[in-house]
Amino acid sequence: MLALIGRAALFAGLWWALAEGAARDWGVGLVSVVLAVATSAWLWPPTTTRLSPSGLLRFLVFFLWQSVRGGVLVARLALHPRLRLRPEVRRFRLRLPPGAGRVLLADTLSLLPGTVSAGFGEDDLRLHVLDRDLVVEADLRAAEAVVAGLLGLELERPEVTGA
Amino acid sequence: MTGIDAIGAALLWIGAGFFLAGTIGLLRFPDVYARLHALAKVDNLGLGFIALGLALRADSLASALKLLLVWLLALFASATISYLIARRALARGIEPVAEMGADGDQR
Known part of the structure; x- marks a missing residue:
């Protein structure tokens, strides 16, 4: 119940922004909020995943900073007089459980420096990398950890990397 | 022109540069x-x-928020569409260019 009230508040805020604060539209707004809450409860029941507020903050900071990095990096590559790229398709082993977390990670990586998501395998994500020297595993793992923190998900333990 | 207006104008120029x-x-x-x-x-x-x-030059907080929502929606759409296009291209066997410009030629 509490979760539904929270969602109603969120959708009311959305409506307020969409109507640009116009008070006379609240009749339609109220109907929209009720329909939105009902739809969201059906598509994404409140019990499945809970967003963590501190996780959200960390995700936003990470995302904004990496977006700027990504934009600047690709813009520099595009504007360089001698265009020099070393792209490759890489497989990234997923440690997030299947579901919303993986989708959010794929979307996030598409917007981050040098990677575009290009399809899921059984337990991996295919990534197109614009320049193989610019994208390091640690950045991808950091994105994965931030997504896990946002959704309160457990990461599978890292595999022992042997010979 | 107030300070906020000047910052807003600068941000618009930066945005245009990225575009x-x-x-x-x-x-x-x-x-x-x-x-x-x-x-x-x-x-x-x-x-x-x-x-x-x-958003900095918007008349009200609500319309500033609306502009940020426009950006969020565009981010979601763009991430999803790039994913779909890249996945389809790989599935159709379109080989990514492996190297470009290292010795002036393209493989």
Whole structure:
């Protein structure tokens, strides 16, 4: 119940922004909020995943900073007089459980420096990398950890990397 | 022109600069995958700066928030569409260009 009230508040805020604060539209707004809450409860029941507020903050900071990095990096590559790229398709082993977390990670990586998501395998994500020297595993793992923190998900333990 | 207006104008110019760079990337990059990078990153960042610049000059808090929502929606759409295009291209067997410009030629 509490979760539904929270969602109603969120959708009311959305409506307020969409109507640009116009008070006379609240009749339609109220109907929209009720329909939105009902739809969201059906598509994404409140019990499945809970967003963590501190996780959200960390995700936003990470995302904004990496977006700027990504934009600047690709813009520099595009504007360089001698265009020099070393792209490759890489497989990234997923440690997030299947579901919303993986989708959010794929979307996030598409917007981050040098990677575009290009399809899921059984337990991996295919990534197109614009320049193989610019994208390091640690950045991808950091994105994965931030997504896990946002959704309160457990990461599978890292595999022992042997010979 | 007040200080806020000046910052807003500067953000709009920065946004326009990123859009220009993104478009140049779209034209210069060698294949569908690399071009997605130009769209999904540079243009999104340009749009972010423009939305922020306009939000600073908006009449009310609600319309400023609306501009930021426009950016968020565009981010989601852009990430999802790049994913779909890249996945389809791989599934159809379109080989990514492996190297470009290292010795002046393209393989």
